[in-house]
Amino acid sequence: MRNLLSMETLSNEEIMGLIHQAIAIKKGDIHPFNKPLYISNLFYENSTRTKKSFEMAQAKMGMTTIDFEVSTSSVNKGESLYDTCKTMEAIGCDALVIRHPENAYYEQLKGLTIPVINGGDGSGSHPSQCLLDLMTIYEQFGHFEGLNVVIVGDIKHSRVAKSNYQAMTKLGARVRFVAPEAYREHEFPVEYVELDDVIEEIDVCMLLRVQLERHQASHHEIQAQYNSMYGMNLERYHRLKDDAIIMHPAPINREVEITSEIVEADKSRIFPQMTNGVYMRMSILKYVLEGSLLLQEVNHLEPIGAAV
Ligand code: CP
Numbered sequence: 001m002r003n004l005l006s007m008e009t010l011s012n013e014e015i016m017g018l019i020h021q022a023i024a025i026k027k028g029d030i031h032p033f034n035k036p037l038y039i040s041n042l043f044y045e046n047s048t049r050t051k052k053s054f055e056m057a058q059a060k061m062g063m064t065t066i067d068f069e070v071s072t073s074s075v076n077k078g079e080s081l082y083d084t085c086k087t088m089e090a091i092g093c094d095a096l097v098i099r100h101p102e103n104a105y106y107e108q109l110k111g112l113t114i115p116v117i118n119g120g121d122g123s124g125s126h127p128s129q130c131l132l133d134l135m136t137i138y139e140q141f142g143h144f145e146g147l148n149v150v151i152v153g154d155i156k157h158s159r160v161a162k163s164n165y166q167a168m169t170k171l172g173a174r175v176r177f178v179a180p181e182a183y184r185e186h187e188f189p190v191e192y193v194e195l196d197d198v199i200e201e202i203d204v205c206m207l208l209r210v211q212l213e214r215h216q217a218s219h220h221e222i223q224a225q226y227n228s229m230y231g232m233n234l235e236r237y238h239r240l241k242d243d244a245i246i247m248h249p250a251p252i253n254r255e256v257e258i259t260s261e262i263v264e265a266d267k268s269r270i271f272p273q274m275t276n277g278v279y280m281r282m283s284i285l286k287y288v289l290e291g292s293l294l295l296q297e298v299n300h301l302e303p304i305g306a307a308v
Contacts, residue, residue: 032060
């Protein structure tokens, strides 16, 4: 049985296989599952992109999505995560997508016999976001080796930063962090730099959401200070290399991490990341449920479906 729990469990070959497969699907190589498959998305934390793009991916793959809302479920009668998941398995789900506030919640689910796709665990991992980010970078540059990447912002609370740092480093990119002291995480041997010292040399500027709900200062104070020191604005935008790209997992705080005028500018990949998220999640569903990866890039649209 294949799960997708974190980036650490994927080899470089599997990561590239998922990316090639997602790009082929985007080009039109779509093969919905040829048997009825049922899936449920169990989101114990709020989500727009991850939940809705998994739903879209499931619809495009011909799956039936079994609705589950924590707010109207027996979670509110005290049912455990394990018993809830075991119930979804017992009624016939073939896989579950789960987002949960507890780091590594999936360690409790070892008794399941159906695959789990991690839609984000606390401040741990967000592998489907990481994979769609990697797909977006690969579309721009065609490789990862030697790319100069900075991840900017609330590193400490960010599962996106951790997943991306691990995966991109493993794939050969140079990853550095930019963050105010209060947002730094010293768990990784990563160099911290100032954005203005490296802005002209970077290939990828990955912005993170400032998790305003976790900070004491008012939104107005954070907004005023953060953008001038750490935010992407028009002045910094013009100092980026011509082929550099700006990314953000969203939701964005406009005028904090990025000024509004840049959100949809040429170098921004913020909305294309969301589009890629659907194709990457289709690729993940094929991998988890069929073992399908595309082991090399193809420019034609022949189905390959190489099994691992
Ligand atoms: N990027 C991301 O995970 O967005 P949501 O929280 O809206 O799913």
